[in-house]
Amino acid sequence: xxxxxxxxxxxxxxxxxxxxxxxxxxxxxxxxxxxxxxxxxxxxxxxxxxxxxxxxxxxxxxxxxxxxxxxxxxxxxxxxxxxxxxxxxxxxxxxxxxxxxxxxxxxxxxxxxxxxxxxxxxxxxxxxxxxxxxxxxxxxxxxxxxxxxxxxxxxxxxxxxxxxxxxxxxxxxxxxxxxxxxxxxxxxxxxxxxxxxxxxxxxxxxxxxxxxxxxxxxxxxxxxxxxxxxxxxxxxxxxxxxxxxxxxxxxxxxxxxxxxxxxxxxxxxxxxxxxxxxxxxxxxxxxxxxxxxxxxxxxxxxxxxxxxxxxxxxxxxxxxxxxxxxxxxxx
Amino acid sequence: xxxxxxxxxxxxxxxxxxxxxxxxxxxxxxxxxxxxxxxxxxxxxxxxxxxxxxxxxxxxxxxxxxxxxxxxxxxxxxxxxxxxxxxxxxxxxxxxxxxxxxxxxxxxxxxxxxxxxxxxxxxxxxxxxxxxxxxxxxxxxxxxxxxxxxxxxxxxxxxxxxxxxxxxxxxxxxxxxxxxxxxxxxxxxxxxxxxxxxxxxxxxxxxxxxxxxxxxxxxxxxxxxxxxxxxxxxxxxxxxxxxxxxxxxxxxxxxxxxxxxxxxxxxxxxxxxxxxxxxxxxxxxxxxxxxxxxxxxxxxxxxxxxxxxxxxxxxxxxxxxxxxxxxxxxx
Numbered sequence: 001x002x003x004x005x006x007x008x009x010x011x012x013x014x015x016x017x018x019x020x021x022x023x024x025x026x027x028x029x030x031x032x033x034x035x036x037x038x039x040x041x042x043x044x045x046x047x048x049x050x051x052x053x054x055x056x057x058x059x060x061x062x063x064x065x066x067x068x069x070x071x072x073x074x075x076x077x078x079x080x081x082x083x084x085x086x087x088x089x090x091x092x093x094x095x096x097x098x099x100x101x102x103x104x105x106x107x108x109x110x111x112x113x114x115x116x117x118x119x120x121x122x123x124x125x126x127x128x129x130x131x132x133x134x135x136x137x138x139x140x141x142x143x144x145x146x147x148x149x150x151x152x153x154x155x156x157x158x159x160x161x162x163x164x165x166x167x168x169x170x171x172x173x174x175x176x177x178x179x180x181x182x183x184x185x186x187x188x189x190x191x192x193x194x195x196x197x198x199x200x201x202x203x204x205x206x207x208x209x210x211x212x213x214x215x216x217x218x219x220x221x222x223x224x225x226x227x228x229x230x231x232x233x234x235x236x237x238x239x240x241x242x243x244x245x246x247x248x249x250x251x252x253x254x255x256x257x258x259x260x261x262x263x264x265x266x267x268x269x270x271x272x273x274x275x276x277x278x279x280x281x282x283x284x285x286x287x288x289x290x291x292x293x294x295x296x297x298x299x300x301x302x303x304x305x306x307x308x309x310x311x312x313x314x315x316x317x318x319x320x321x322x323x324x325x326x327x328x329x330x331x
Numbered sequence: 332x333x334x335x336x337x338x339x340x341x342x343x344x345x346x347x348x349x350x351x352x353x354x355x356x357x358x359x360x361x362x363x364x365x366x367x368x369x370x371x372x373x374x375x376x377x378x379x380x381x382x383x384x385x386x387x388x389x390x391x392x393x394x395x396x397x398x399x400x401x402x403x404x405x406x407x408x409x410x411x412x413x414x415x416x417x418x419x420x421x422x423x424x425x426x427x428x429x430x431x432x433x434x435x436x437x438x439x440x441x442x443x444x445x446x447x448x449x450x451x452x453x454x455x456x457x458x459x460x461x462x463x464x465x466x467x468x469x470x471x472x473x474x475x476x477x478x479x480x481x482x483x484x485x486x487x488x489x490x491x492x493x494x495x496x497x498x499x500x501x502x503x504x505x506x507x508x509x510x511x512x513x514x515x516x517x518x519x520x521x522x523x524x525x526x527x528x529x530x531x532x533x534x535x536x537x538x539x540x541x542x543x544x545x546x547x548x549x550x551x552x553x554x555x556x557x558x559x560x561x562x563x564x565x566x567x568x569x570x571x572x573x574x575x576x577x578x579x580x581x582x583x584x585x586x587x588x589x590x591x592x593x594x595x596x597x598x599x600x601x602x603x604x605x606x607x608x609x610x611x612x613x614x615x616x617x618x619x620x621x622x623x624x625x626x627x628x629x630x631x632x633x634x635x636x637x638x639x640x641x642x643x644x645x646x647x648x649x650x651x652x653x654x655x656x657x658x659x660x661x662x
Contacts, residue, residue, distance in 0.1 A: 012472055062471060109478045112503070116450035123447060123625070125618070129460045132617035136610050138602035140393060141343055142621040147440045147628050168502040172443070271469035279467050286463035287456070290473040294454070297478050 004033035005309065006055035009080070010040060013061040017080045018306075020299020027306050032313075039064045050074075057312055059305060060087060067092060076312045080305045082106070082292065083330040084322055093324055100308045102301040103320025106293040107160035113291030114161070114210055114240050115168050117263035120285045121236045122146040122208070124261075130282045146234070146261075148172045154196065154206030156223070157213035157241055158183045159329065165210070166191050177202060180213060199223075204230040208238070214331045215242035225250035228260060236261040240291050242331045243267040252277045255284050265291045335364035336640065337386035340411070341371060344392040348411045349637075351630020358637050370395045381405075388643055390636060391418060398423065407643045411636045413437070413623065414661040415653055424655055431639045433632040434651025437624040438491035444622030445492070445541055445571050446499050448594035451616045452567045453477040453539070455592075461613045477565070477592075479503045485527065485537030487554070488544035488572055489514045490660065496541070497522050508533060511544060530554075535561040539569070545662045546573035556581035559591060567592040571622050573662045574598040583608045586615050596622045 007014075007028065014036070018024030028034070035053070042049045046065040050058075050072075057076045058067075067077070067088050076098040077088060084099055093099055120126065123145050131137045149172050155162050158180035169176060178188055179196040188195040196202040199222065203209055209231065213219050223246040228237065237260055239246060248268040255262050255278060263285035264278065270289055278284050293301055308318050322330075338359065340348075345367070349355030359365070366384070373380045377396040381389075381403075388407045389398075398408070398419050407429040408419060415430055424430055451457065454476050462468045480503050486493050489511035500507060509519055510527040519526040527533040530553065534540055540562065544550050554577040559568065568591055570577060579599040586593050586609060594616035595609065601620055609615050624632055639649050653661075 016472060108480055112450065112478055112480065113454065116447065116454060116456070119443065119447035120451065120456065123444065123618075125447070125451065125456070126460050126464065128618055128621075129457050129616075130464070132603070132619065133457065133461070133610055133613060134465070136605040136607075139619045139621060140602070141347060142624065142626050142629075145621065145625040145627075147443055147625040149439055149443065149628065171499040171501070271471070272463070274467040276467075279464055282464060285460075287454075287459055288463065288470045290459075290470065290476065293473065294476040294478040295473050296476075297480065298473075 002033065003035055003053050003055050004313075005031050005035075005057045005059065006050070006053050007034060007036040007059040008039045008064045009036070009059060009061040010038050010063045013063060013080075016293070016295065016298045017061065017302035018299065020302065022299060022303055024299055024302040024306060031309065057309060059309070060084075071097065076100075076318075078305050078308050078312070079322070080301045085327065085330060088322075088327075090324070090327060093322065093327055098312070098318060099322040099327075100305075100318045100320045101322050102293070102304060104160045104164075105300045105304055105320075106297065108164045109294050109297055110161045110240060110292050111165035111168055113265065113287070114165050114212070114238060117240065117265060117285055117287060117291070118208060118210060118236065118238050119148060121238060121261040121263035122148055124283060126285045127283050144234075146236070148174060148208065150174060151207040152177070152205065154179070154202040154209045155193075156180065156199065156202060156209065156211050156245075158187065159212065159214065159331075161212050161240070163191060165212075166193060174208070177206065181218070199227065200230065203227040206235065207232055208236045211237065211239040211245060212241040212331075213245050214329050215244055216328065219245050221245070221247050223247065225254065228254045231260055233259055234261070236263070238263040240265045243270070255281050258283060261285075263287070265289055333364060334366055334384050334386050335644075336362055336366075336388045336390065337381070337384050338365060338367040338390040339370045339395045340367070340390060340392040341369050341394045344394060344411075347624070347626065347629045348392065348633035349630065351633065353630060353634055355630055355633040355637060362640065388640060390640070391415075402428065407431075407649075409636050409639050409643070410653070411632045416658065416661060419653075419658075421655070421658060424653065424658060429643070429649060430653040430658075431636075431649045431651045432653050433624070433635060435491045435495075436631045436635055436651075437628065438495045440625050440628055441492045441571060441623050442496035442499055444596065444618070445496050445543070445569060448571065448596060448616055448618060448622070449539060449541060449567065449569050450479060452569060452592040452594035453479055455614060457616045458614050475565075477567070479505060479539065481505060482538040483508070483536065485510070485533040485540045486524075487511065487530065487533060487540065487542050487576075489518065490543065490545065490662075492543050492571070494522060496543075497524060505539070508537060512549070530558065531561065534558040537566065538563055539567045542568065542570040542576060543572040543662075544576050545660050546575050547659065550576050552576070552578050554578065556585065559585045562591055564590055565592070567594070569594040571596045574601070586612050589614060592616075594618070596620055 176193040243266040484505040507524040574597040
């Protein structure tokens with residue numbers, strides 16, 4: 001028997017992405033010549049496994065180990081997650097490997113998380129969570145709470161998530177300014193936002209900065225201490241993009257000073273270290289890096305993957321292809 | 332010297348409502364024949380004080396003690412807060428006392444808090460706050476997180492806050508159903524929401540219920556255990572109205588079972604007791620009853636109060652009058 005499709009995902013990933021109202025798990029089982037393999041169980045011999053099985057299509061998720069530079073007759077990687085930068089060497093795509101991901105499927109849930117974390121930082125939500133749960137306290141007067149209404153919002157990045165976030169900000173009547181190197185001016189106008197002339201101007205002139213830029217060699221560490229210090233006192237910085245876009249040592253210092261409000265869902269090193277100084281600062285809104293697909297909507301990624309597997313089998317054009325351009329711009 | 336205006340607010344209340352970008356504190360100081368009195372300093376002899384000073388206008392906030400049934404030549408109570416039900420006996424308004432409050436000034440910040448708490452409950456925000464801060468943990472997969480996108484939202488109540496909340500929910504494409512006894516059908520249609528035939532239908536058919544109904548003799552305890560049990564498993568209940576609208580003993584039982592998600596900003600008894608069982612449930616999103624004016628927007632209430640004091644002095648019509656109808660419908 002020859003294996004056409006290798007599904008290299010953990011049980012929990014399978015449940016997250018395929019156990020939904022559309023019957024994804026059943027559809028996976030019905031795939032012809034497909035096998036399922038927990039990648040953690042073959043971690044040490046992953047490359048050998050892949051070579052022995054020799055599938056035409058490979059279904060991957062977050063726990064799938066990186067692919068080697070040579071992948072035999074593999075034609076297609078159907079990634080149910082987002083970025084494949086840690087999974088697939090760029091050279092494979094250059095040499096014609098087809099790769100798809102979740103495309104725009106979960107951009108809206110990330111945007112929703114961005115709004116939640118922004119409001120939470122402005123309302124000092126984790127401080128009050130600690131007051132109510134930890135200290136068993138109460139207060140009758142707000143202290144240092146802020147509303148998003150009418151605030152100048154700056155966004156670093158202009159990908160799918162940002163485009164979904166803009167409509168969610170509209171009811172708050174926030175002037176929105178965006179900075180992202182290489183985006184044509186007309187794109188900003190189409191979405192009704194202003195283009196910032198520079199990253200420096202974005203930080204200096206925004207009361208709320210939402211970080212959603214891709215991590216590339218040119219953006220690594222680009223958000224520096226001086227940018228944070230240029231923000232107005234009491235301003236809010238929210239990161240749901242990539243931790244390493246920020247100088248995190250500087251961010252720790254800034255956080256300890258309490259001059260700006262922070263909500264962080266991504267970190268330079270994940271998992272976040274148990275002794276990270278952020279954890280000792282109750283004012284800092286912390287969330288694990290799970291702002292993407294919520295449990296109730298992750299099945300939409302599974303549905304997209306199943307549809308793409310069908311298209312590939314029939315020789316049709318795939319959706320949400322990871323082209324070299326998408327690869328280079330992804331977070 | 333006769334005192335025209337008595338400002339009976341604490342220093343912290345004065346700062347919250349008047350120390351803003353529009354110079355409210357200075358404007359207060361310029362009021363003719365006005366004195367400022369910390370109501371906490373005269374708590375035991377409040378009624379005597381009021382009778383001795385005999386102001387024509389009284390400026391009040393949350394800490395001002397209740398007025399007696401007889402208030403001499405007092406013509407006008409300028410309340411910088413919202414509900415005056417605990418402050419002013421209904422009979423005084425019946426007999427012609429003028430009363431104004433913050434009107435619609437802060438409805439939008441309460442609506443914003445409602446959205447934040449709803450998203451937080453659906454994302455298990457306090458559970459993850461505890462994971463990140465308290466347990467110093469991490470997770471790579473979401474567990475039980477939900478998105479608001481497309482969820483059936485039911486709202487109990489149809490006052491100013493609800494009318495401001497509706498536009499904030501629109502980007503999430505949530506069908507919205509509202510129930511509030513005595514509201515004309517056409518009001519719902521004007522705001523693009525559906526009317527629920529009953530409170531029972533609202534709870535049974537909504538995946539998210541946001542409680543914003545006024546507390547009156549007919550709504551006290553109206554949200555019963557059977558309503559909670561009729562909600563779909565995993566549904567979310569958020570209360571920013573009044574705690575006593577809910578059977579709180581039942582809510583504690585429901586909360587402990589974990590079948591529905593909760594976010595609570597109001598409680599039957601405030602301050603919330605230190606030994607409240609809610610505090611031991613890390614899944615329950617708790618916030619003190621400060622979802623109303625944020626520090627940065629409370630000055631708008633002060634501005635309205637100052638404008639009304641001017642109108643009263645000039646014999647003009649007041650804004651945001653608390654009529655008997657408003658009195659009876661307020662939370």
